[in-house]
Amino acid sequence: MIYKIRKFTDSTYFTNALKVTIAAVIPVVLFSFLGKFEIGFTIALGAFFTYPSDIPSNLKHKINGILVTALLVAGVNLLVNIMHPYSWIFYPFLAVLIFLIAMISVYGQRATMVSFSALIAVSLAFASINTGWAMVQHSVLIVSGGLFYLIISLVFYYVRPHRYIELQIAECIKLTAKYLKLRGDLWTINADKKSIIEKQLHLQVELNTIHQNIREVLISSHTTTGSSNQNRKMLLVFISLVEILELALSTAFDHDKLHQKFDGHPKVLLTYQSLAYNLAASLKQLSKSVKKRAKYISKHTLLNDLNALQLAIADYENDLGKVPASEGVFMLTTMLQYAEKQVEKIKIVERAFSLAFNSQDFKGIDKDLEKFLTPQYYPLSTLIENLSFSSTIFRHSLRLTITLMVGFIIGNFLPFQNVYWILLTIIVIMRPGYGLTKERSFHRIFGTVLGGLIAFGILSFVKDNIIISILSILCMLLGFSFTQINYKVSATFVTMYVVFIYGIVTPNIVDVVQYRILDTVVGAVLAFLANHFLWPSWEFLNIPMHLEKSIKANQNYLKEISVFYNKKGTISTSYRLSRKNAFIEIGNLMASFQRMVQEPKSKQKQLPQVYKLAILNHSLLSSSASLGTYIQSHKTTSASEAFNVVVDTVIRNLDNAIALLKENDLYLKENLPKEDLAMRFTELKNIRAKELKEGIPIDEEAFQLKMQEAQLVIEQLIWLTNLSENILKTTKALMES
Template sequence: MLQKIKIFIDSIYFTNALKVTIAAVIPVVLFSLLGEFRIGFTIALGAFFTYPSDIPSSLKHKINGVLFTALLVSVINLLVNIMYPHSWIFYPFLAILIFMLSMISVYGHRATMTSFSGLLAVSIAFSNLNTGWAMVEHAGLILAGGLFYLLISLVFYYVRPNRYIELQIAECIKLTAKYLKLRGDLWTLNADRKLIIEKQLHLQVELNTIHENIREVLIRSSTTSGSSNQNRKMLLVFISLVEILELALSTAFDHNKLHQKFDEHPKVLLTYQSLAYNLAASIKQLSKSVRKQTLYTSKYDLLHDLNSLSHAILTYESDLEKTAAVEGVFMLTTMLQYAEKQIEKIKIIEHAFTLGSRLQDLKGKDKDLEKFLAPHYYPLSTLTQNFSFSSSIFRHSLRLTITLLFGFVVGAFLPFQNVYWILLTIIVILRPSYGLTKARSFQRMIGTIIGGLIAFGILYFMSDNLFISILAIICMLLGFTFTQINYKVSATFITMYVVFIYGIVTPNISDLVQYRILDTLVGAVLAFMANHFLFPTWEFVNTPIHLKKSITANQEYLKEIALFYNKKGSISTSYRLARKNAFIEIGNLMASFQRMSQEPKSKQRQLPQVYKLAVLNHSLLSSLASLGTYIQSHKTSSASEAFNIVVETVDNNLKNAIEVLNDTTEIYDESIAQKDLSIHFTALKNIREKELQEGEKFNPEDFQLKMQEAQLVIEQLVWLINLSGNIVKATKTLKNT
């Protein structure tokens, strides 16, 4: 139990919550002792407004982002106070302000969080309207709060400069281990492979997010302030984790066929599965070691497991005649070599955390890393191009603007105590995604009711302000901590915090609780209704876009693999970028499917077909990774003409699928394609026959490598042809239903 508490306290969520809690509590306590609670509370508001923009990034971008946000929320508060008395201009101004703040989300994640901070500042501005010099003073105190939060954040950064990236790497290792475990599950006889693949796709969404966070911090830091030893070590670990993920995905086999082939020799597959599980368990243990900051000592003898698999292959070969065993031996040898590569990557990570890493360990892997980052470039054209109903951010901005204005009018003309709380609820709940808005609406309502009742009960029996203040601080800390973990729990603690604060400064606490709950219910209902009826953006509209991007990314990855197979040499940056984009887009496609599955049944158009295409694209990516990994790690022969023709056929299939999604004419006649394919398949089979006939020209070891190459390349190309053809059929079904 104590260990779990320690891990919780050491988590990123708790650390971030602690920063904003300290930045908010210190000024309140300090100025309260001086008899100026209002000043301290306003400074605390500035820290609260600025906090969302403090996202993972390099130190330079962290400082610039927080400074800009602190200045923005201060100016917004001042402008709202200046415009409020002039109703004839105030409402147009408020509408334009809300709309433009929401629209800046087009510039990425940091801009989205800055937008959120600005919108929070708009809503809270109505809680304390000022005139004359008072409004300038109030805005200045908010700016001071933002600057004070930046100071606290920098203190945390310099005290533990590497802890954030260590925790992110630990989480990345943990998710990668989970992925390896799922790949091992595929080898279980009669396993529910559809369910396993679905879990893999969901996990890919999580991996994409954490990979992007790590790239942003590691690569951005190395490009702006140079590469430290710690940075190089973490970069080496991260690159190795990406390669482990590619290797895991590259074990693409027809598992039903394999089980049939080795039906009478189950031990060899069970030995491989045991090795796969130990690979996953080994790096999971490494994740725990990094998180707990303990010395890592491996509990698993992976080399022993590897020898066991090698021995099982020899046993299998000796139990059968050589000609009968040759195909199975090639398959098993490929699996053995994949496992060897995985162990090699794991050993690199273990070495980094135990013995330290050296500059030469990267071996040129850090070349052109800045190309793997989204550029921090904010052209005006990006904003203007999104002024269209085809843009989901434009629709959301309009939706949010109208809903907030309606909420303001409702709160102003009906007997509500705190209009700003209706606005705050709308801002927090109303998301571009229908599913997330729906979930947050219910979670916030439930959390508010539970939190209000608990806090009211405590205040009813307890009146000691010191005790209530301590509870308020604890609730604030836990409320911010659980924001990303469990929103219902977060809403409960935040409500308790607000009620405790008002319980200290106001006597009519029962009325406060009632109005707090009522305001939240009204805001939640308005947010939910707006997302359903006001310029809704249903996911079935965006799904074809994600499908095209995923197919295109796989297509580019295929081209890079074919180019490498033909030209050999070292892995290019364009190859690694194509691989990265293929992984990202399959995750984005699955995320789109997840969002659609949360929408009303009437809006879940072609949901089964979308899922089928997600699985097909994932399988295609797996097959591509198998081919790419093999030719990277083996000395291969020259690419045959048949190889290039079949690759071209796969490429045409993928182009055809994209054209179908675009509602344009298909590229080529399928009957001609099928006739051509039969010729190409024959050519592929001739590769193997030719190698058999010329076998005596090579020594036994070279001959085995040539045969293994011929078999794997043929197998993957045939699989690619089938998958790409099925993608074309599935896209046609999607468009015709």
């Protein structure tokens, strides 16, 4: 229990909540003592408005983002106050203002949070409409609150400058360990492969997010302010974790075939599975050490596990005899070499947290890092390009504008106490996707009712304002802490905080609770209905785009692998970029599928085909990674023409699948007839057989390596061809249904 509490209080979510709580509470307490509660409360609002834009990034982007947000929220508040008296122009002005603020989201994650802050500021502007000099003073106080939050955020940054990235790296290590554990599960006899692969795909979505967070901080800091030893160490760890993930994905063995082949010798596979589990356990233990900032001492002797696998392979060969066991030994040797590479990468990560680094560890990690980040610039053309119904952001902005205007009109013309609660509920709940809006609507209503009942119950017994103030601060802290973890819990604590505040400043607390619940229900219902009926962004409409991007990313990755096999040399930046994009797009495809599952059954069109294509793309990535990893880690022979012809066939299949998704059948490319492709595989095998025959008298070890290369390359090419054909066939079925 103590460990869980410590883990929670050390989390990024709690730290962020603590920052905004401190920035909001200090002005209120200070000015309350001076008899100026309203000034303190307005400054606290400024901090609250500014806080969402404080997302992971380097220091420069953090400061700029917070400053822009502080000025924007104060500006929109001032504009609302200026225009409010002129009712004939106010409504169209408000609609345009809301729409333009919502459209800021086209510029990425930080812009989305700035947009959210500004929309919250618009809704809460109606809580206190001012005139004359008072409205200018109010806006200045809001800016002051934003600047005060910036100071608090910078204090936290300088007190623990590396803590955020340490926690993100620790989480990345933990998720990578989970991935390795799932790969180990595949070796269980009669394993549910479908369920395991589905878990891997869900995990890929989480890994994509954490990888992006780490890149934003590590790489942007490295390129803008130069490199520190801590930054370079974490960068090396991150790169090693990405390579560990690629290695894990690249173990694309035919598990059914291996289980059948080694059915009479289960010790070999069990030994390998034990090694796979210990790889995952080592990373999991390391993750805990990083979070605790404790010295890392490995509990697992991975080298002993490797030796055990070598002995198991030797026993297998002795039991069957050298010639009968040759094919099995080649398979097992390939598995052993993958495991050796994993141990090597894990040792680099372990060394980062236990010993001083050798300068060689940093060699080459600085190369072309900026190319792995999405450039941050905000051209007007991006906004203009999104002013059409083909843009999800445009449809969401229009939907949000209409819903807020309807909520505002209902709140003004019907006997509601606080129209801004309706607006606030709509802004907080409403998301571009139907599924998330529906979920948040339910959680918001549930949390509001539960929080109101609990807070009202407490206020029935507790009358001391000091105790109520302490409870409100705790509820505020917990409410912000759970926003990203559990929205239902967050809504409960935020409601309690609001009720406690009203309990201090107003006597009619029962009316406050009733109106708060009513306003929330109205806002949630409006948001839900709007997402269902106003230009809904059903996920099945986005699926073809995500499929196209995923197939294209896989295709580019395979092209880079082919180039590397033909030219040899060192790994190029374009190779690493294509690998990164392939991982990202697979995660994006699965995230889209997850959103689709949350939508009404009538909108889950071609769900089985979409799921099958997600699995096929994941398998294609796995097979490509297997080929690429082998080529990287072994001295390979020259690529033959037959190899290139087969790879070109796979690429054409993927091109045709993309053309179908674009509904562009006219440009389908002709593939080799089946008999010609079979002839190419025969040719490839003959070339390899000739190379092997020539290699026998020269060097036994070289002969074994060539045998291994022949087997793995041909198997992966056959698998890639089959997968690309299945992707094309399933895509055709998807587009025809």
